[in-house]
Amino acid sequence: MSTRNRRPTIRDVAAAAGVSRGTVSRVLNGGKLVSPEARAAVEAAIASTGYVANQHARSLATSRSNSIAFLLTEPQHLLFEDPNFSVLLRGVAEELSGREIPLLLMVAGTPSEWRQITRYVAAGHVDGVLLISSHRDNPVLADLLAHDVPVVACGVPLGYEGRVGYVAADDKLGAVTMARHLLERGRTRIAMITGPLDTSGGTLRLEGYREALGDLYDETLVATGDYSRESGRLAMAELLRRRPDLDAVFVASDLMAAGALATLQAEGRRVPDDVAVGGFDDSGVAAAMHPALTTMRQPFGRISSEMVRLLLEVMEGEEPAGIMLPTSLVKRDST
Amino acid sequence: MSTRNRRPTIRDVAAAAGVSRGTVSRVLNGGKLVSPEARAAVEAAIASTGYVANQHARSLATSRSNSIAFLLTEPQHLLFEDPNFSVLLRGVAEELSGREIPLLLMVAGTPSEWRQITRYVAAGHVDGVLLISSHRDNPVLADLLAHDVPVVACGVPLGYEGRVGYVAADDKLGAVTMARHLLERGRTRIAMITGPLDTSGGTLRLEGYREALGDLYDETLVATGDYSRESGRLAMAELLRRRPDLDAVFVASDLMAAGALATLQAEGRRVPDDVAVGGFDDSGVAAAMHPALTTMRQPFGRISSEMVRLLLEVMEGEEPAGIMLPTSLVKRDST
DNA sequence: CACGATGGTGTGCACGGTCACAGTAGCGAT
DNA sequence: ATCGCTACTGTGACCGTGCACACCATCGTG
Secondary structure, three states, X not given: OOOOOOOOOHHHHHHHHOOOHHHHHHHHOOOOOOOXXXXXXXXXXXXXXXXXXXXXXXXXXXXXXXXXXXXXXXXXXXXXXXXXXXHHHHHHHHHHHOOOOOEEEEEOOOHHHHHHHHHHHHHHHOOEEEEEOOOOOOOHHHHHHHOOOOEEEEOOOOOOEOOEEEEEEOHHHHHHHHHHHHHHOOOOOEEEEEOOOOOHHHHHHHHHHHHHHHHHXXXXXXXXXXXXXXXXXXXXXXXXXXXXXXXXXXXXXXHHHHHHHHXXXXXXXXXXXXXXXXXEEOOHHHHHOOOOOEEEEOOHHHHHHHHHHHHHHHHOOOOOOEEEEOOEEEOOOOO | OOOOOOOOOHHHHHHHXXXXXXXXXXXXXXXXXXXXXXXXXXXHHHHHHOOOOOHHHHHHHHOOOOOEEEEEOOOHHHHHHOHHHHHHHHHHHHHHHOOOXXXXXXXXXXXXXXXXXXXXXXXXXXXXXXXXXXXXXXXXXXXXXXXXXXXXXXXXXXXXXXXXXXXXXXXXXXXXXXXXXXXXXXXXXXXXXXXXXXXXXXXXHHHHHHHHHHHHOOHHHEEEOOOOHHHHHHHHHHHHHHOOOOOEEEEOOHXXXXXXXXXXXXXXXXXXXXXXXXXXXXXXXXXXXXXXXXXXXXXXXXXXXXXXXXXXXXXXXXXXXXXXXOOEEEOOOOO
């Protein structure tokens, strides 16, 4: 007399409600062609039997999985270090939890994992993909598009504009804003530590900085990092070697800014008196730094919710749109 | 002449290989009763057709989903702030990526989400659950066990020892180690900022501290936080008010230690000269703090890989085991 | 030579849904 | 009375697998 008989199926519900499977199915899928009495009976039967639809059977019949993937095509250590990923992930999970759409987390850091994931996704195991931070030479995006998989990218997808939906912060304008802010503070030898230049965020922030600086721009003021704290530390050291006279630095991520700040302080530069430091992201570390970091806030909450919304639209057959969200300057103590 | 006909099925493969569906199925599932020629033919056919098994059909037939869930039963903002979660998540994803087992991320911070998730999991949509940080009053664990869902918890599951598998760092011994380290440094008025006391990590670290202090223990030296940076800041302020004479503080997480450090510095206490600070976790912020934080390293990599290994075992029908992993003291500049 | 093992293979059914289609009842209009 | 229309309901086929079972050679053995 175990209660571990069998999960109730749609047939059990139909029997309990005195209707047919078809009617139960219609109730489940919100069809309008159901009489009020039948609907009530079915709903009562569902409650009394404790019925929960079998997603696998449903997927088999409809060939839709009703799930989406959060795909990270970065070496794993970046998920580990960069807080932005987890912030995005959180936003997406939150946005999705109300909609009963399961979220699959996929991390593919190596070419062999790229192939594996592509195969898996192309096989129809997920209905759509939220693609995070794809470098330009990464073939995953092209493969997904070739298989008609709905994709929404985070950040402008270099080389695929118009063919794939995306949500991005306005990196260029943000960089312009920060650079102008530093100029207004009276700084004239403003260095920059960029992100990887094969990503849209990396290049666009550099572009904005360059544009805002105008004649003050000089390539000896620019060093490149990879968004890790350590790379910020190294890039700052390199910049100080090349341009000991610099009086400000715009760092393309808060985490790199933390590294840069450590270098500056180790070298005895006072921040912001000797060198002003501006970051990008407004991640958790920004406010906790000493001095607290002036930075450009990215609207991560909106980015993730818009990504989800857009992906669902694309999955419905809409044309992929591109959404650009504004960043905002958060003034603290480092500038 | 579109290539968008239809995904190849096991029948297509069978036809291409000149064998029956059954034989293809046997090859796919590693059955031994297949002749070498048939196996070779099937493998060639799989390659030429680009066949990928339909997971939904397979799950329907076997009533196993071949996926596991990473279930976070915390208010969402903690995922946002606490870096340990993402470190664990990364470890789990890494461990799983080699095994072709998809990982579902579920976040359930409210009672209504708990019910929803429980329903979903109990309906058989995942084969097992990695449960992260369940507070004692959380009914999710009990519900999952009641539905015979294989579960492995992170940290000792208070009240369920023996009934559910778990992987934990040795919190108590770690706390003893840190407390002794502070004693060896000659400190005698050692305060503690604990984690939430309805979690095993929270109580066990307090126990270890208390045991190591012996006669030096005094309840005015203890304040409670919730693992957030802000709570560390507040708890430290409270401790300084109660015991301005304290000369060391053991903080139950690095993030809270960062908050505590900020308070200490704001109050003009020199670290470590006036007050030594010890953390717990060895998360990314520890080495980046000023001064760099002495802390207990938790073996997150091993924790996540052992959790996965253990869960797979339980899913195979093994009895749930408990695994305790050692922590290690990382001496830096704050003690 | 009959026989039972043994290794290999093909086939029907079940898994739990969805969906197209056929069917029915009620009702107003012709 | 017949017809067509509308609102609803039931049914069978099908989605792509795995699995139990039946079957078929082959071969060594008594």
